[in-house]
Amino acid sequence: MPFTDVIDDYSNGATGTLTTTEGGTVGYTVTGNANTISRPGTDSGAQVTADGSETVTVDFDETVHGMTISVNRSNPGEVYFIVIDGVQIDLNDAIADGTVVFTQAGAATHVITPDGGISGTGSFADGSLGFLHFQSPVNTVTIIGTGGTNGNWDLFEIGIDSEDFRVVCFAAGTDIQTPDGPVDVADLQAGDVVTTLGGRTRSVRQTSMRQFTPLQLVRETRLLPVRIKAGALGGGLPDRDLLVSRQHRVLVSSRIAKRIFGQTEVLIPATHLVGLPGIDVDRSIQPISYHHILLDVHDIMLANGAPAESLFIGPLSLQTLEDEPPETSLDKKAAQTYADMVPARPFPNARQSRKIVAAHKRHARALLEDLVCIMN
Numbered sequence: 001m002p003f004t005d006v007i008d009d010y011s012n013g014a015t016g017t018l019t020t021t022e023g024g025t026v027g028y029t030v031t032g033n034a035n036t037i038s039r040p041g042t043d044s045g046a047q048v049t050a051d052g053s054e055t056v057t058v059d060f061d062e063t064v065h066g067m068t069i070s071v072n073r074s075n076p077g078e079v080y081f082i083v084i085d086g087v088q089i090d091l092n093d094a095i096a097d098g099t100v101v102f103t104q105a106g107a108a109t110h111v112i113t114p115d116g117g118i119s120g121t122g123s124f125a126d127g128s129l130g131f132l133h134f135q136s137p138v139n140t141v142t143i144i145g146t147g148g149t150n151g152n153w154d155l156f157e158i159g160i161d162s163e164d165f166r167v168v169c170f171a172a173g174t175d176i177q178t179p180d181g182p183v184d185v186a187d188l189q190a191g192d193v194v195t196t197l198g199g200r201t202r203s204v205r206q207t208s209m210r211q212f213t214p215l216q217l218v219r220e221t222r223l224l225p226v227r228i229k230a231g232a233l234g235g236g237l238p239d240r241d242l243l244v245s246r247q248h249r250v251l252v253s254s255r256i257a258k259r260i261f262g263q264t265e266v267l268i269p270a271t272h273l274v275g276l277p278g279i280d281v282d283r284s285i286q287p288i289s290y291h292h293i294l295l296d297v298h299d300i301m302l303a304n305g306a307p308a309e310s311l312f313i314g315p316l317s318l319q320t321l322e323d324e325p326p327e328t329s330l331d332k333k334a335a336q337t338y339a340d341m342v343p344a345r346p347f348p349n350a351r352q353s354r355k356i357v358a359a360h361k362r363h364a365r366a367l368l369e370d371l372v373c374i375m376n
Contacts, residue, residue, distance in 0.1 A: 004018070004019055004066075004159070004160045004161065005018040005019040005159055005160050006018070006043065006044075006157055006158070006159030006160075007028065007030065007044075007058065007157070007158050007159060008036070008043065008044040009030070009036055009044070010030050010032070010034050010035070010036045010044075010045070010046035010047075010056050011030065011035075011036060012030065012031055012032060012033060013029070013030065013031070014029070014030040015027065015028065015029050015030070016028060018064075018159060018160045019160070026060055026061055026062055026064055026160070027060070027061035027062075028058050028059060028060050028061065029058070029059045029061075030056065030057070030058055031056075031057045031059070032046075032054070032055045032056040032057050032142075033053075033054050033055070034046040034047050034048050034054045034055060034056040035047040035054070037155065039072060039073060039155055040127065041070075041072050041106070041127065041129050041218070042070065042072045042073075042155045042157055043157065044157070045070075045072060045155035045156055045157045046143065046155065046156045046157075046158070047153045047154075047155060048080060048143050048144070048145055048153055048154055048155075048156055049145050049152065049153045050075075050077075050078035050079070050080070050145040050147055050152045050153060050154070051145060051152075052144055052145050052146055054145075054153065055142060055143060055144045055145070056142070056143050056156065056158075057140065057141070057142040057143075058140065058141050058142075058158055059139070059140045060138065060139055060140065062139075063137045063138070063139055064137065064138045064139070064160060065137055065138075066133070066134070066135075066160055066161030067133075067134045067138045067141065067158070067159070067160065067161065068131060068132065068133045068134070068158075068159055068160070068161045069082065069131070069132045069134075069141070069143070069156055069157065069158055070129055070130065070131050070132075070156065070157040071110060071118055071129065071130040071131070071132070071154055071155075071156055072128075072129055072130075072154060072155040072156075072157075073124040073125070073153070073154050073155050074109070074110055074118070074119055074120025074122075074124060074128065074130070074154050075120055075123070075124045075152060076119065076120060076121055076122075077119070077147055078119055078120065078145065078147050078152055078153075078154060079113050079115075079117040079118070079119045079145070079146055079147025080117055080118050080119070080143055080144065080145050080146075080147070080154060080156075081116065081117045081118075081143075081144055081145075081146055082118075082132065082141065082142075082143060083140075083141065083142035083143075083144065084134075084136075084138055084140070084141055085138065085139050085140050086140065088116075089116065090115070090116030091112045091116045091117065091118060091132070092112055092114070092116050093116065094116075095112065098135060098350055098351070098354070099134065099135055099136045100132055100133065100134055100135065100136075101132075101133040101135065102130070102131070102132055102133075103130075103131045103133070103221040103224075103281070104128065104129065104130050104131065104221060104283070105128075105129045105131070105217065105218045105221045105224075105283070105285070106126070106127035106128045106129050106218060106285070107122055107126040107127050107128040108128055108283055109121045109122030109123075109126055109128040110128050110129075110130030113147075117146070117147065118130060118132070119147065124152075124154075129218065129221075131221055133161055141158060143156050143158075169210075169244065169245035169248060169290035169291060169292055170185045170243075170244055170245075170248070170290070170291050170293065170303055170308075171185075171225050171243035171244065171245075171288055171289065171290060171291075172184070172185065172186045172209075172288070172289040172290075172291060173185075173186070173243070174242060174243065174244075174291075174303050174304055175303070175304050175305075176188060176194055176293070176301055176302065176303055177194065177195040177301065177302035177305075178192065178193060178194050178195055179193060179195055179201060185291045185293065185303075186209065186289065186291055188204055188207055188291075188293060189204065189207060190204055190205060190206055190207060191203070191204065192204045194293070194295070194301055195301075195302060196295075196299040196300055196301055196302070196310075197251070197299070197300040197301075197302065197307050200299070202295040202296055202297065202299050202310075203295065203296045204293060204294070204295060205294045205295060205296055206292070206294040207291060207292060207293055207294070208291070208292045209289055209290065209291050209292075210289070210290050211287065211288070211289045211290075212287065212288050212289075212290070213287055214285045214286065214287060217285050217288070218285060221281075223245075223288075224246070224281050224282060224283060224285075225243040225244060225245060225246070225281075225282050225288060225290075226243070226244055226245070226246055226248070226270035226271060226273070226274060226279065226280070226281055226282070227241055227242070227243055227279070227280055227281070227282040228241065228242040228243075228244070228250070228270065228273070228278065228279050228306065229241050229278035229279070230278075231278065232276070232277060232278030232279050233250070233306055233366065233367045233368045234366025234367055234368040234369055234371075235366065235368050235371065236305075237304075237305050237306040237307075237368060238303065238304035238305050238306035239304055239305035239306075240304050240305075241304070242303055242304045242306055242308070243282060243288075244270050244303070244308065245270070245290055246269065246270055246271035246281075247269045247270070247271060248269065248270050248308060248309070249267035249268060249269050249270070249308070249309045249312075249347065250267065250268060250269075250270055250273065250306065250307070250308045250309075250367075251265060251266075251267055251300055251306075251307035251308065251309075251345065251368070251371070252265070252266050252267070252268050252356060252360075252367045252368070253265045253307075253367070253368050253369070253370045253371040254356075254360065254365060254366070254367060254368070254369045254370050255369070255370060256356055256359045256360055256363070256365060257348075257356050258370075259359075260348075260352060260355050260356050260359065261346065261348050261352055261356065263345070263346050264370050265345050265346075265370075265371075266345055266346050266347070266348050266356070267300075267309055267343065267344070267345045267346070267347055268348060268353045268356065268357070269353065272350070272353040272354060272357050273357055273367070275357075275361065276357060276360065276361055276367070292311045293310050293311055294310065294311040294313070295310040295311075297341065297342070297344075298310060298311075298312045298313075298341045298342065298343055298344045299344045300344050300345065306368075307368075307371070309344060310344075312341055312343060313341050
């Protein structure tokens with residue numbers, strides 16, 4: 001499920017504690033008159049009615065970072081609003097400024113309404129799940145229904161967000177360029193040599209793989225890969241569809257990047273590219289294997305012909321590696337020796353990345369318009 005921990009009892013006056021990603025705990029108190037029930041896709045959720053007659057409020061004992069709300073069983077016309085610390089928020093604005101990340105799974109028929117609520121466009125039983133991940137701190141959250149004229153209801157789960165998915169991964173089936181030609185990323189091993197941007201060669205220090213089932217992908221939609229369709233980056237690249245994890249950085253080489261960031265070539269997470277022509281989240285919910293490739297230095301490999309980074313070991317990615325299952329992770333002790341890696345290209349922050357991508361979309365400019373050559 002998309003939580004480190006989740007509330008299971010939404011009855012009035014219920015109290016408990018949630019375990020945070022770091023292993024600490026935060027207490028909470030529930031008020032309201034919502035029932036607690038379970039349905040497919042929801043373990044134990046608050047039954048909030050569309051007509052506003054049944055609501056739920058959760059007061060945390062201290063400020064929570066990474067709160068996530070899942071939404072299940074929406075029907076058209078049933079609109080629900082989120083109140084944070086006493087203020088009803090407009091989800092359109094919150095998503096636009098990065099305060100909230102909205103993702104979906106299953107039929108993906110949840111929608112954000114023009115007035116800033118969340119609703120659905122399909123049947124309540126179509127299996128759609130909507131997820132609202134709050135990047136900003138939260139002390140109190142209330143969910144109220146203000147759409148619909150009857151007692152129809154949706155299910156809401158409230159919890160603390162799960163681990164950060166910041167590790168750079170390629171999906172199995174991705175071809176990585178080597179001096180001997182393209183090799184499936186799943187077949188690369190420590191000691192192999194890959195060809196990087198400009199024709200340099202680098203040694204593979206470590207590789208690892210982690211598999212996810214369709215059920216895991218449904219319950220944690222941030223594990224879904226970003227699909228970059230053939231040619232979507234410009235110059236015919238990638239040469240076929242490329243699937244990467246959402247935080248995998250892809251090279252952008254353009255005058256727009258130079259104007260906004262001051263550097264022509266920058267590395268931007270794939271999740272920030274979503275919405276550009278040919279780039280979207282792959283919601284096919286198929287089993288997937290993600291592969292890490294750690295080189296002797298951070299560099300830009302050629303994945304299905306397109307420039308994308310190797311694994312960068314920084315404080316956040318190192319912590320994520322610590323949290324991965326032992327049987328699938330890199331050698332953590334060895335990985336720590338690379339913790340002072342120098343980025344192959346600059347990393348714009350989230351705001352700068354969004355500005356660069358928005359300008360590319362507005363002017364219909366290729367992301368690789370200034371990349372002179374792939375290999376010298």
